[in-house]
Amino acid sequence: MINSVRILRNEINTPTVNSLYFHWDVRVEPGQFVMTWVPGLSEIPMSLSLTGKEKCLTVKKYGDTSNALSNVKPGERIFFRGPYGKPFSKVRGKTLLVGGGSGMASLRPLIDQDASGVVAARSSDELLFKGLFPIDKIIVATDDGSEGIKGNIVDALREIELEKYEMIYVCGPERMIKSVVDFVAGRNINMELSLERNMKCGVGICDSCSIDGFQLCTDGPTFGLSTVLTMKEFGRTKLAESGKRIWFQ
Numbered sequence: 547m548i549n550s551v552r553i554l555r556n557e558i559n560t561p562t563v564n565s566l567y568f569h570w571d572v573r574v575e576p577g578q579f580v581m582t583w584v585p586g587l588s589e590i591p592m593s594l595s596l597t598g599k600e601k602c603l604t605v606k607k608y609g610d611t612s613n614a615l616s617n618v619k620p621g622e623r624i625f626f627r628g629p630y631g632k633p634f635s636k637v638r639g640k641t642l643l644v645g646g647g648s649g650m651a652s653l654r655p656l657i658d659q660d661a662s663g664v665v666a667a668r669s670s671d672e673l674l675f676k677g678l679f680p681i682d683k684i685i686v687a688t689d690d691g692s693e694g695i696k697g698n699i700v701d702a703l704r705e706i707e708l709e710k711y712e713m714i715y716v717c718g719p720e721r722m723i724k725s726v727v728d729f730v731a732g733r734n735i736n737m738e739l740s741l742e743r744n745m746k747c748g749v750g751i752c753d754s755c756s757i758d759g760f761q762l763c764t765d766g767p768t769f770g771l772s773t774v775l776t777m778k779e780f781g782r783t784k785l786a787e788s789g790k791r792i793w794f795q
């Protein structure tokens with residue numbers, strides 16, 4: 547079903563990320579996504595960054611559709627279909643949200659009084675939603691050392707006793723997630739990861755999002771750590787727009 551909503555406000559989060567707020571009276575679980583577009587441009591998958599009565603799409607500018615979405619003004623309409631995909635599991639107890647780059651967008655609905663955060667980015671001005679955590683529940687890392695730990699997300703995770711969390715949720719670029727998976731492999735940790743791949747149909751038909759026999763749009767985009775550890779292509783391949791599988795490692 548195609549949905550059309552009017553944007554209530556467009557908030558600038560970082561130099562490359564905006565959040566679009568709107569009302570949409572449909573149940574959406576954290577981790578699920580919609581296929582979104584503006585007229586004349588192709589669809590892109592986007593996770594919801596708020597899933598309550600007021601909903602939100604947090605847009606990273608990287609192409610025609612995302613650039614156009616970033617420039618939508620209050621009162622203008624955007625279009626989408628969904629929600630699709632498997633949401634994150636719900637748990638009781640302490641959780642850790644680990645977001646790199648714009649990855650904190652899909653983790654934002656999981657922020658509550660039991661959640662702590664690890665937010666990483668290239669530089670201080672690209673740290674997304676770090677202000678939504680209490681000061682004593684957030685660790686930040688930046689590649690250039692402009693804020694927090696100078697280093698990557700794994701350098702930040704080294705500072706934390708990961709085993710004390712009921713669940714660790716992770717989202718970000720695939721290479722970042724791969725480094726996290728390699729870091730925790732073999733440890734007794736509950737972890738779910740939201741993966742990103744090219745998506746065209748969003749409903750399990752086109753196979754553009756496949757990885758090791760899984761389709762991200764229907765089997766994911768959230769996967770448990772034990773499943774990701776079985777994926778031989780994870781962190782080593784991507785699918786080009788044509789569908790050709792490219793190995794980069």
Ligand code: FES
Binds near residue numbers: 751
């Ligand atoms: S996007 Fe088409 S099968 Fe997943």
